[in-house]
Amino acid sequence: MKFWRKYHPDIDAADPRFKQVSLIYSVLLIMTAYFAIIGTLNVTLFHAPEIAFFDYLGLILALLILRYVSQGGNFRIASWAVIISIATILLAFVHLAEGRNYSLMWVTILPPFAFFLLGRRDGSWVSAIILGYCSWYLYQLINQQVTANLGLGALFNFIEVATAQVFLFRFYENSRQEAYDQLQKTAITDPLTKVFNRLHLDNTLNAVIAQANRFNQPVSVLLLDVDHFKAVNDKYGHFVGDKVLIKLCDVLRETIRETDSVGRWGGEEFLIICPNTNQQQAIQLGQRIIENVRAEAIENDIHITVSIGSATYMNDGEDTIDQLLLSADQNLYRAKHAGRNQVLGTP
Structure with a gap:
């Protein structure tokens, strides 16, 4: 039994909200564990307190959102709060690192969360905006020669990966939604007459x-x-x-x-x-x-x-x-x- 059932006893497997709620709690638990561990490593091992600050900020935000949904909060609002929190932390990390240490690579984890939590339409434009901004930021770094080991090749590679991710996850979400709709229709339809069962x-x-x-x-x-x-x-x-x-x-x-x-x-x-x-x-x-x-x-x-x-x-x-x-x-x-x-x- 999923642990969140005790907070939402009215939501069972037949409820349309079941998958969304399960995903929100899973993402929040991952965020909590990730930010707690990485924040601690940045303090103790890498001696990067400024980055650890944002890790712990992400931890606090994850715990606040977790408390919000466990007390009956709106799942749509919680989904947006999760995406905004992740985007904020990732962009802060990119700016602090000034594109170094593969910081831009971490931004590519945003599209799957955006598509899974927000759906096809909102997930598409949110991912496009964040990845487009990071492409522009990387271009500015190259022009200003802030980071010596970055060039146009790195920019094009990032744009290619970002574009592929948006289209890939949009295609996946379309396919998943179509399969879910078909499965749902089959579950409620009499196979011979095509009326409800x-x-x-x-x-x-x-x-x-x-x-x-x-x-x-x-x-x-x-x-x-x-x-x-x-x-x-x-x-x-x-x-x-x-x-x-x-x-x-x-x-x-x-x-x-x-x-x-x-x-x-x-x-x-x-x-x-x-x-x-x-x-x-x-x-x-x-x-x-x-x-x-x-x-x-x-x-x-x-x-x-x-x-x-x-x-x-x-x-x-x-x-x-x-x-x-x-x-x-x-x-x-x-x-x-x-x-x-x-x-x-x-x-």
């Missing part, structure tokens, strides 16, 4: 109900089942049956509102979550779905019908999510027993 529906319903409790709004759900789906599979085969479900989901996505969520509940059952929707509005949506599904040819002129059970959460202190889903399920079976191809809500 059961896990995401559970999380969405919990979030919608929580919001409804805060703002005293109704929430409705529609539980939908394909009528006589087994007969479709038996007559046309499971391959056609899959096409029926895929086409059905296309119709559902086109019919529901932007604020609604639809997902596969299981088999040929689908759940639609409707925030800020009362029972009458949910019934009307269910009727539109039935009409659109009935009118749409699915595969080889195959037409299907659906039965829908509707239920509404009223935030009256008695309803629960389980009761809401149970009511929708009971209404679905009432609709089937009443002849199918209809939507029924709680009487």
Whole structure:
């Protein structure tokens, strides 16, 4: 278990902030250890108290930021504080060393931290500004002949490395973000129908109900089942049956509102979550779905019908999510027993 969990018990692996928080704490711990060790070495071994001063300043800043985030501080602000602290210490070191002792080489550690903590856009321009400034500073040193062992070759080498780093880490961050987005999409999507899966529906319903409790709004759900789906599979085969479900989901996505969520509940059952929707509005949506599904040819002129059970959460202190889903399920079976191809809500 990560030690920072005790400071942020509400952030688990499913939370979008998890990676960011983990990275912030890792960077801060590295900064703390690095500045403490290097500062001590500069005092005791290299007899460079002026450089050690900035090392210990970095240590203090790292500890202050660590305290800030552990007490619930804004992670975005903490990320910027980390980058500004690192940049300040590195630039101070460059100026103190006047480009000697490979001081400019240390600036190249900034881009990975900037990209990882600030993201692609902010990481790009922050890295470009800092590395551009260092290139200009090195050029000034060469012109003024402050440092004898530096020449245009060193300047060009630094610019090449700096440019390569910016593009490399930007490419890496793009690739990582695309992979993360794809993985996240796969984790919440039903592989056949491409609508949300059961896990995401559970999380969405919990979030919608929580919001409804805060703002005293109704929430409705529609539980939908394909009528006589087994007969479709038996007559046309499971391959056609899959096409029926895929086409059905296309119709559902086109019919529901932007604020609604639809997902596969299981088999040929689908759940639609409707925030800020009362029972009458949910019934009307269910009727539109039935009409659109009935009118749409699915595969080889195959037409299907659906039965829908509707239920509404009223935030009256008695309803629960389980009761809401149970009511929708009971209404679905009432609709089937009443002849199918209809939507029924709680009487």
